[in-house]
Amino acid sequence: MAEIYIMLSIGIPWLGAIVVWLIGDRKPKLQHLLAVVFSVLAGASSLLLLSEVGSGTVISIPIGTTYGNFTFVPDGLGVYLAIIATVIGALAVIFSVDYMKGEAQLGRYYAMVLFFIGAMVGLVLTSNLMLMFLFWEITALCSYVLISFYNDDPKAVRGGMKALIITQIGGLGLLLGAIVLFAFSGSFDINVFLANPSVVPANILSVMAFGFLIAAAAKSAQFPFQTWLPDAMEAPTPISALIHAATMVNAGVYLLARFFPAFEGVPGWRLSVMIVGMLSALMAAIMALVSVDLKRVLAYSTVSQLGYMVYAVGAGGFFASQFHLLNHSIFKALLFLSAGAIIHSVGTRDMREMGGLGKKMPFVRTVFLIGSLALAGIPIFNGFWSKELILESGITHGNPIWIYVIMLFVAGLTALYTFRCLWMVFYGEPKQDQHVHSTGTAMKVALAPLALGALTSWLLVGLFGQMLERSLPAHEVHVLGILEMINEVVSAPATWIALAVIALGIMTWYVRNSLQGVAKALHMPAEFARNSFGFEGINDGIITSVQSLGEKLRVTQTGQLNWNIFGILAGLVFLIAVLVIGA
Amino acid sequence: MLYIIILVGVLICAFQAIISKRLLVTALWLAGTSALVALTFYLLGAYQLAVIELSVGAGLVTVLFVFAINIAGETPIPVTTIIPRALAWIFVILMLGLIGWKIIPDPILATALVKSVDAGFQQTVWFGRQLDSYLQIMIIFAGVLSMLGLLKEEQPTEMLVVEEEK
Amino acid sequence: MNISAPIVIVLMILGLLGIGIYCLLITRNMIRLVVGLQILAKAAMLALILVGKMRGQPSIGQSMALTVIVADTIIAVIGLALAVQIKRRLGTLDLNDLSTLKG
Secondary structure, eight states, X not given: OHHHHHXXXXXXXXXXXXXXXXXXXXXXXXXXXXXXXXHHHHHHHHHHGGGGTTSOOOEEEEOOTTTOEEEEOOOHHHXXXXXXXXXXXXHHHHHHHHHTTTOSOXXXXXXXXXXXXHHHHHHHHBOBHHHHHHHXXXXXXXXXXXXXXXXTOHHHHHHHXXXXXXXHHHHHHHHHHHHHHHHHHSOXXXXXXXXXXXXXXXXXXXXXXXXXXXXXXXXXXXXXXXXXXXXXXXXXXXXXXXXXXXXXXXXXXXXXXXXXXXHTTSTTHHHHHHHHXXXXXXXXXXXXXXXXXXXXXXXXXXXXXXXXXXXXXXXXXXXXXXXXXXXXXXXXXXXXXXXXXXXXXXXXXXGXXXXXXXXXXXXXXXXXXXXHXXXXXXXXXXXXXXXXXXXXXXXXTTOOHHHHHHHHHHHHHHHHHHXXXXXXXXXXXXXXXXXXXXXXXXXXXXXHHHHXXXXXXXXXXXXXXXXXXXXXXXXXXXXXXXXXXXXXXXXXXXXXXXXXXXXXXXXXXXXXXGGHHHHHHTHHHHHHHHTGGGHHHHHHHHHHHHHHHHHHGGXXXXXXXXXXXXXXXXXXXXXXXXXXXXX | OHHXXXXXXXXXXXXXXXXXXXXXXXXXXXXXXXXXXXXXXXXTTOHHHHHHHHHIIIIIHHHXXXXXXXXXXXXXXXXXXXXXXXXXXXXXXXXXXHHHHHXXXXXXXXXXXXXXXXXXXXXXXXXXXXXXXXXXXXXHHHHHHHXXXXXXXXXXXXXXXXXXXX | OOOOHHHHHXXXXXXXXXXXXXXXXXXXXXXXXXXXXXXXXXXXXXXXXXXXXXXXXXXXXXXXXXXXXXXXXXXXXXXXHHHHHHHHHHSOOBGGGOXXXXX
C-alpha cells in the first residue's frame, strides 16, 4: 500500500499541474476549483501514508545496473515533512482562490505550485541521493518561477534571479557530495551510507559534510546566504507562506538532519553548524527589528527560526529541531497567510501605513495574534515547547555555553520584534485614508485550521517522537510523551530564564517611549542593519562586476550562426590540440 | 575491399549532399548516405541498429525533409558565404589532421574486426541501461510538445477580450 | 595494400565529420543546416559503435548509438519545424537575416 500512497502523493500534484495548465486561462473558476481539488487529494494521500511509517517498505524503480535504483522510503522524517508540504500546500492553494482572484496567467501559477508540492514530497521521501538532487533542483526552479510571477515588475524578476543563483550555488554543494558518495561507495543509497559512513575516507567525508552544509545554508537562507529570502517576498503571499516559510526552506534543515549521524564525527562540523545557525538567528532578528515592510519582518523571522533549527541539529537535539520545524511551519504559514489577507485588503506592505486594523479586521487580528504568540514562545502555544526543547539541547551534549547565551538573547529579540510588528499593524491610531476590504471566505477557511494547529500541535509530541524513533534507526531520537515533556520543560531552569528574557522583550516594547535615548544611541547600528550588514553591498558589487564583464565581451556576439559555430569548433580544435601536444 | 568501396560511396554521397543546389536533391543524397551507413552498421555487427538507421535515417528523415521543403519552398539563396571558404577549408583540414594524428597510429586499430560477445543488445538496452530508455521517452515527449507549440496557429486575441467583458 | 577494416571505418568517420563541419560553416540555408547536423550524427554513431566493438563491449556502444538516433531525429524534426515557422514569419530561410542575437 505504501507504494500506492507515495505514487499518489507525488503523482496527483504533478497530474494536477498538467491539467490546470492545459485548461488554459479562459476558465479561471475551473482552474481554481481543480487546483484546490488536486492539492486536497494530495494532502489526503500523504496523511494516509502515516499508517505505513516504519514498515520499512522501500519502493524501487529500476533504472539499470549502472546507477542503482530510484528508491523511496516512507520513514518518519520524510512522511511528516510530506504531510506538511501537502497539507499546508492545500491550505495555501485554498487561500490563493481569494488572493489571486482576477489575476492573469493563473495556469502558470497553479501549475508551478502543484509541481512544487509534488517535488517537495519526492525530495523528502526518496533515499537515492541523485534523485534527491533532481527534486532539489525542481523545487529551486518552481521557486524562481513563482517569485518572478509578476514578471513585468523588475523587482520581482530581480528577486527571482537572486534566489535562483544563490540556491543553485548551494545545489552545487549537494551535487558534489552525491558524486563523492557514488565514487567511493558505488551507490547513491542514503540509508546504506548512514548505516556505515566509513565507506568514505575521513577527509573526503569532511568535504562531503561541508558541501552539504553549504547546500543547506543556501537553501534555508542561512548565513552567509541569507539575502535572497527577503527579496523573495515579491512573490504572491501564498507562495511566501508555502515555499519560503513552510516547505522549501525546510529542505536545508531536512538535509542536515537526515545526514547528521554520518557527519557528526567530522571535526568542526557540528561547531560550524551551530555557528551558522546562531549567526543567522542573531542577524535576522536584528534586521527584523528595524524593518518596516510587513513581509520582510516575517521573512527575517523565518531566517531566524531556521537558525534555531540548524543550531539544534548541530547541538545534537535532533528531536527538538524536527519538532520546532513542525510547529514553525504551522505558525509561520499562519502568519504569512494572515499578512496576505492584510496586504490584500489594505493594498500596501508598509507597516507605517497600517495601524488600528484590529477593529476593522477582527478575525485576522485573532489569528495573527495566535501566530505571534506562538512565534514569541509564550507558554501554551506550540512555539514555546519546541523552543524550550531547543534551548535545553543547547546546554546538554557538551556544547559551548556562549552560543546558548546568544540564542537566549535572540529569543528575547524575537518577542520584541513580534510585538512591534503586531502593534504597528493592529493597534494604535488608524491612518487617515485607509480603505479596508473584508476578508474573503476562502481566506478564512485556510486560516482557521492553521490557527487551531498553532494552539494544539504540541499535543502530538508523543506520537511524533515515536514515529521518528521507530523508523530512523541511525539517529538517536529522544522521545518524550506529553506529560514527560511538560514536566521536563516546566522544571528546567533554562525555561524560566528564557521566559524571563521573553518577558523582558515584551516589556521593552511597552516602555519604548521611555527608552528613546537608547534607541537614539543605537541609531548607527540600526542603519547598518537596515542595509543588512553590508551583504547587499557585496551582492551589488558582484552583480555590477559581472555585468560590466559581459558588456566588454559583447563584441564577440555577431549574431550570425556560422560565426557561432566557428567559435564552438575553434574551442574544440583548441582542446584537441592540447590533448595531442600533452599526450 | 568492401569497406573501401563503402567508404568512397559514403564520402561521395555526403559531399554531393552539401554541394547540390536544389534542396530536394540534397535530401535524396542524404538518404543515400544513410543507407550506406546502415550497411556499415551491419558489417560492424550492429544488426538491430542497422535496421533502425535504415528506417529512421533513410526513411523518416527523408520524408520529413521532403515535407519541409515543400512547405517552405525553394527560394534561391545567394552563394556567398559569411565565413570565407578558404578559412573554412583550412579549419576543417586542421581539425581532421589533428584528430587523425591522434587516433590513426593507435595499435588497437590494426587488428581485424572480431566478434565479441557480451550481455547482448536486448539485455543492455532494456535492463542494463534502463535510465537511457526513460530519458529517450522523455526526449520524445518534449519533442512532440514543442512541435505542437511551434506549429500552433496564433489564437485571435479578440476572443479573449470578449470573454473578459462578459 | 593491407589496410585493416577499423582504419577504413575511422577514415569514414573522419570524412563524415569533416563534411558535416564544413557544411555547418558554409551554409546559409537553414534546411541545409539540418542536413549538416544529420551527417555529424552519423559520424558520431559510427564512432560509438566502432569503439564499443574494439573494446569488447559492443552492446553498450550500440545502446548509446540508439540514444543518438533518437535524439538526432528529434533534432531534425524540431529544426525543420523551426525552419518552416521562420519561413512563414520572416519570409526567408537565409541565416544572415536571423541576427537578432547580435550583441
